[in-house]
Amino acid sequence: SQKIEQNSEALNIQEGKTATLTCNYTNYSPAYLQWYRQDPGRGPVFLLLIRENEKEKRKERLKVTFDTTLKQSLFHITASQPADSATYLCAPPSAGNTPLVFGKGTRLSVIA
Amino acid sequence: DVKVTQSSRYLVKRTGEKVFLECVQDMDHENMFWYRQDPGLGLRLIYFSYDVKMKEKGDIPEGYSVSREKKERFSLILESASTNQTSMYLCASSLSAQGFGYTFGSGTRLTVV
Numbered sequence: 665s666q667k668i669e670q671n672s673e674a675l676n677i678q679e680g681k682t683a684t685l686t687c688n689y690t691n692y693s694p695a696y697l698q699w700y701r702q703d704p705g706r707g708p709v710f711l712l713l714i715r716e717n718e719k720e721k722r723k724e725r726l727k728v729t730f731d732t733t734l735k736q737s738l739f740h741i742t743a744s745q746p747a748d749s750a751t752y753l754c755a756p757p758s759a760g761n762t763p764l765v766f767g768k769g770t771r772l773s774v775i776a
Numbered sequence: 777d778v779k780v781t782q783s784s785r786y787l788v789k790r791t792g793e794k795v796f797l798e799c800v801q802d803m804d805h806e807n808m809f810w811y812r813q814d815p816g817l818g819l820r821l822i823y824f825s826y827d828v829k830m831k832e833k834g835d836i837p838e839g840y841s842v843s844r845e846k847k848e849r850f851s852l853i854l855e856s857a858s859t860n861q862t863s864m865y866l867c868a869s870s871l872s873a874q875g876f877g878y879t880f881g882s883g884t885r886l887t888v889v
Contacts, residue, residue: 697876707780707866707880708819715875753819761874763809763834768818 666692670767677744685739685770687754694756697737698764699700699728708766711752712739713756722758744774779803782867782881789888795854797884798845799867800807807870808850810834810842812863824849857888 667690677683687697696715700708714721714730714737721728727740741748751771755764783798801808807826811819811834821834823842830844839861843851850869854861856888864885 698877700878705883705885707868708878710877710879713875713877757874763821763824764878765817765821766811768816770875 665671666690666765668754668756668765668767670754670770672770673768674771674773676773678776679765681744683741683744683748683772683774685752685754685772687737687739687767689735689737692759693732693735694759697728697730697754697756699726699737699739700753700755700766702769704755708753741772743774746748746774746776748772749774780867780869780879782865782884784884785882787884787886788886789854789857789886791857791859791888793854793857794803795857795886795888797852797854797865797867797886799852799881800834800848801850801869801879802848803869803871803879804847805869805871805879806847807872808844809868809870810840810850810852811866812836813866813867813883816861822852854886859888862886862888 671687697772698713699711702708725742729738751769753769754767758765780801782874809824810822813819841853868880870876870878
Protein backbone atom coordinates (compact mmCIF):
# COMPACT_ATOMS: atom_id res chain seq x y z
CA SER A 665 0.00 0.00 0.00
CA GLN A 666 1.04 3.61 -0.45
CA LYS A 667 3.16 5.11 2.26
CA ILE A 668 3.95 8.76 2.94
CA GLU A 669 6.83 9.54 5.27
CA GLN A 670 8.02 12.85 6.58
CA ASN A 671 11.18 11.67 8.14
CA SER A 672 11.62 14.39 10.73
CA GLU A 673 9.02 14.77 13.43
CA ALA A 674 10.62 18.01 14.57
CA LEU A 675 13.24 20.39 13.21
CA ASN A 676 14.88 23.32 14.99
CA ILE A 677 16.81 25.95 13.05
CA GLN A 678 18.25 29.39 13.64
CA GLU A 679 16.51 32.45 12.25
CA GLY A 680 17.84 33.40 8.83
CA LYS A 681 18.86 29.86 7.86
CA THR A 682 17.19 27.70 5.25
CA ALA A 683 14.87 25.00 6.55
CA THR A 684 14.63 21.84 4.46
CA LEU A 685 11.83 19.34 5.08
CA THR A 686 11.61 15.95 3.39
CA CYS A 687 8.65 13.93 2.17
CA ASN A 688 9.18 10.41 0.83
CA TYR A 689 6.56 8.19 -0.73
CA THR A 690 6.68 4.51 -1.60
CA ASN A 691 4.76 1.97 -3.66
CA TYR A 692 3.23 4.41 -6.12
CA SER A 693 3.84 7.46 -8.27
CA PRO A 694 1.52 10.41 -7.55
CA ALA A 695 0.81 12.83 -10.36
CA TYR A 696 1.27 15.78 -8.00
CA LEU A 697 1.99 16.61 -4.40
CA GLN A 698 0.82 19.41 -2.14
CA TRP A 699 2.33 21.09 0.92
CA TYR A 700 0.36 22.58 3.78
CA ARG A 701 1.12 24.61 6.90
CA GLN A 702 -0.73 23.93 10.14
CA ASP A 703 -0.64 26.09 13.25
CA PRO A 704 -1.67 24.63 16.64
CA GLY A 705 -5.42 24.23 17.00
CA ARG A 706 -6.09 25.30 13.41
CA GLY A 707 -6.82 23.57 10.12
CA PRO A 708 -4.04 23.12 7.55
CA VAL A 709 -3.50 25.92 5.03
CA PHE A 710 -2.55 25.11 1.43
CA LEU A 711 0.85 26.44 0.38
CA LEU A 712 2.03 24.89 -2.88
CA LEU A 713 1.23 22.20 -5.42
CA ILE A 714 3.88 20.63 -7.63
CA ARG A 715 3.14 18.29 -10.54
CA GLU A 716 5.21 15.31 -11.65
CA ASN A 717 6.44 17.14 -14.74
CA GLU A 718 7.69 20.09 -12.67
CA LYS A 719 11.07 19.81 -11.02
CA GLU A 720 10.72 22.89 -8.88
CA LYS A 721 8.08 25.40 -7.76
CA ARG A 722 8.62 28.67 -5.91
CA LYS A 723 6.43 31.05 -3.95
CA GLU A 724 8.15 33.93 -2.20
CA ARG A 725 10.59 32.32 0.31
CA LEU A 726 9.21 28.83 -0.31
CA LYS A 727 10.59 26.31 -2.76
CA VAL A 728 9.38 22.79 -3.44
CA THR A 729 11.10 20.12 -5.51
CA PHE A 730 9.68 16.84 -6.78
CA ASP A 731 12.04 14.00 -7.69
CA THR A 732 10.02 11.15 -9.17
CA THR A 733 13.12 8.96 -9.42
CA LEU A 734 13.94 9.27 -5.73
CA LYS A 735 10.20 9.36 -4.88
CA GLN A 736 10.84 12.41 -2.79
CA SER A 737 9.72 16.01 -2.38
CA LEU A 738 11.78 18.63 -0.58
CA PHE A 739 10.26 21.75 0.94
CA HIS A 740 12.58 24.69 1.59
CA ILE A 741 12.00 27.90 3.50
CA THR A 742 14.78 30.41 2.90
CA ALA A 743 15.68 33.22 5.31
CA SER A 744 13.50 31.56 7.92
CA GLN A 745 11.72 33.64 10.55
CA PRO A 746 10.17 32.76 13.93
CA ALA A 747 6.76 33.31 12.27
CA ASP A 748 7.52 30.30 10.04
CA SER A 749 7.31 28.04 13.10
CA ALA A 750 4.49 25.58 12.44
CA THR A 751 3.87 22.01 11.36
CA TYR A 752 4.28 21.36 7.64
CA LEU A 753 2.42 18.54 5.95
CA CYS A 754 3.00 16.93 2.59
CA ALA A 755 -0.01 15.48 0.81
CA PRO A 756 -0.14 13.55 -2.45
CA PRO A 757 -3.33 11.91 -3.67
CA SER A 758 -3.43 8.17 -3.05
CA ALA A 759 -4.12 7.63 -6.77
CA GLY A 760 -5.61 9.52 -9.69
CA ASN A 761 -8.36 11.83 -8.53
CA THR A 762 -8.66 10.36 -5.08
CA PRO A 763 -8.49 12.47 -1.95
CA LEU A 764 -5.20 13.60 -0.49
CA VAL A 765 -3.25 11.41 1.89
CA PHE A 766 -1.40 13.47 4.48
CA GLY A 767 1.99 12.79 5.99
CA LYS A 768 2.24 13.10 9.74
CA GLY A 769 4.03 16.40 9.42
CA THR A 770 7.26 18.01 10.52
CA ARG A 771 7.10 20.53 13.36
CA LEU A 772 9.45 23.36 12.50
CA SER A 773 10.75 25.72 15.18
CA VAL A 774 12.70 28.78 14.07
CA ILE A 775 14.74 30.15 16.93
CA ALA A 776 15.54 33.86 17.08
CA ASP B 777 -11.30 33.73 -0.40
CA VAL B 778 -13.05 30.43 0.10
CA LYS B 779 -14.38 30.01 3.54
CA VAL B 780 -15.12 26.69 5.18
CA THR B 781 -17.09 27.03 8.38
CA GLN B 782 -17.43 24.34 10.99
CA SER B 783 -20.30 24.98 13.32
CA SER B 784 -18.50 24.31 16.61
CA ARG B 785 -14.90 24.79 17.75
CA TYR B 786 -15.31 22.69 20.87
CA LEU B 787 -17.88 20.06 21.66
CA VAL B 788 -18.36 17.72 24.61
CA LYS B 789 -20.75 14.81 24.21
CA ARG B 790 -21.67 11.75 26.21
CA THR B 791 -21.02 8.16 25.17
CA GLY B 792 -23.89 6.83 23.09
CA GLU B 793 -25.14 10.21 21.92
CA LYS B 794 -25.76 10.89 18.25
CA VAL B 795 -23.49 13.76 17.22
CA PHE B 796 -23.77 16.02 14.20
CA LEU B 797 -20.79 18.00 12.94
CA GLU B 798 -21.73 20.59 10.37
CA CYS B 799 -19.55 22.04 7.64
CA VAL B 800 -20.49 24.75 5.16
CA GLN B 801 -18.41 26.19 2.31
CA ASP B 802 -19.26 29.36 0.41
CA MET B 803 -17.46 29.02 -2.93
CA ASP B 804 -19.49 26.48 -4.85
CA HIS B 805 -16.88 23.75 -4.50
CA GLU B 806 -17.81 20.32 -5.79
CA ASN B 807 -15.67 18.34 -3.41
CA MET B 808 -15.87 18.08 0.36
CA PHE B 809 -13.99 15.95 2.86
CA TRP B 810 -13.97 14.97 6.50
CA TYR B 811 -10.72 14.08 8.24
CA ARG B 812 -9.88 13.43 11.84
CA GLN B 813 -6.51 14.31 13.33
CA ASP B 814 -4.94 12.57 16.28
CA PRO B 815 -1.46 12.95 17.80
CA GLY B 816 0.98 10.55 16.21
CA LEU B 817 -1.54 9.42 13.58
CA GLY B 818 -1.85 12.54 11.45
CA LEU B 819 -4.92 13.30 9.34
CA ARG B 820 -7.06 10.33 8.38
CA LEU B 821 -9.86 10.45 5.84
CA ILE B 822 -13.30 9.49 7.13
CA TYR B 823 -15.66 10.28 4.23
CA PHE B 824 -15.66 12.40 1.11
CA SER B 825 -18.09 13.63 -1.51
CA TYR B 826 -17.49 14.72 -5.09
CA ASP B 827 -21.08 15.77 -5.76
CA VAL B 828 -24.37 16.45 -4.06
CA LYS B 829 -26.01 13.25 -2.83
CA MET B 830 -22.76 11.38 -3.47
CA LYS B 831 -20.61 10.02 -0.67
CA GLU B 832 -17.64 7.70 -0.51
CA LYS B 833 -15.98 5.97 2.41
CA GLY B 834 -12.49 7.00 3.28
CA ASP B 835 -9.95 5.03 5.28
CA ILE B 836 -11.77 5.00 8.64
CA PRO B 837 -15.55 5.24 8.08
CA GLU B 838 -16.61 2.86 10.86
CA GLY B 839 -18.91 4.53 13.37
CA TYR B 840 -19.56 7.50 11.09
CA SER B 841 -21.98 8.49 8.37
CA VAL B 842 -22.37 11.64 6.27
CA SER B 843 -25.03 13.68 4.59
CA ARG B 844 -24.76 16.01 1.62
CA GLU B 845 -28.20 17.27 0.70
CA LYS B 846 -26.90 20.59 -0.64
CA LYS B 847 -23.69 21.38 -2.45
CA GLU B 848 -22.42 23.76 0.21
CA ARG B 849 -23.09 21.59 3.25
CA PHE B 850 -21.44 18.33 4.29
CA SER B 851 -22.37 16.89 7.66
CA LEU B 852 -20.56 14.21 9.61
CA ILE B 853 -22.66 12.05 11.91
CA LEU B 854 -21.41 9.96 14.77
CA GLU B 855 -24.19 7.42 15.13
CA SER B 856 -23.39 6.49 18.72
CA ALA B 857 -20.44 8.43 20.09
CA SER B 858 -17.67 6.50 21.79
CA THR B 859 -14.62 7.67 23.70
CA ASN B 860 -12.30 6.56 20.89
CA GLN B 861 -13.96 9.16 18.68
CA THR B 862 -12.52 11.93 20.82
CA SER B 863 -10.48 13.84 18.26
CA MET B 864 -10.03 16.97 16.18
CA TYR B 865 -12.36 16.83 13.19
CA LEU B 866 -11.45 18.80 10.10
CA CYS B 867 -13.69 19.55 7.14
CA ALA B 868 -12.22 20.62 3.80
CA SER B 869 -13.41 21.53 0.33
CA SER B 870 -11.77 21.83 -3.08
CA LEU B 871 -12.74 23.12 -6.51
CA SER B 872 -11.99 19.92 -8.37
CA ALA B 873 -11.11 16.33 -7.63
CA GLN B 874 -7.60 16.63 -8.96
CA GLY B 875 -4.84 19.11 -8.64
CA PHE B 876 -6.38 21.81 -6.47
CA GLY B 877 -5.54 22.79 -2.95
CA TYR B 878 -7.94 22.04 -0.14
CA THR B 879 -9.42 24.75 2.03
CA PHE B 880 -9.89 23.55 5.58
CA GLY B 881 -12.18 24.75 8.32
CA SER B 882 -10.81 25.64 11.73
CA GLY B 883 -11.74 22.23 13.11
CA THR B 884 -14.02 20.89 15.81
CA ARG B 885 -12.37 19.45 18.88
CA LEU B 886 -14.77 16.78 20.05
CA THR B 887 -14.50 15.18 23.46
CA VAL B 888 -16.67 12.14 24.21
CA VAL B 889 -17.01 11.42 27.92
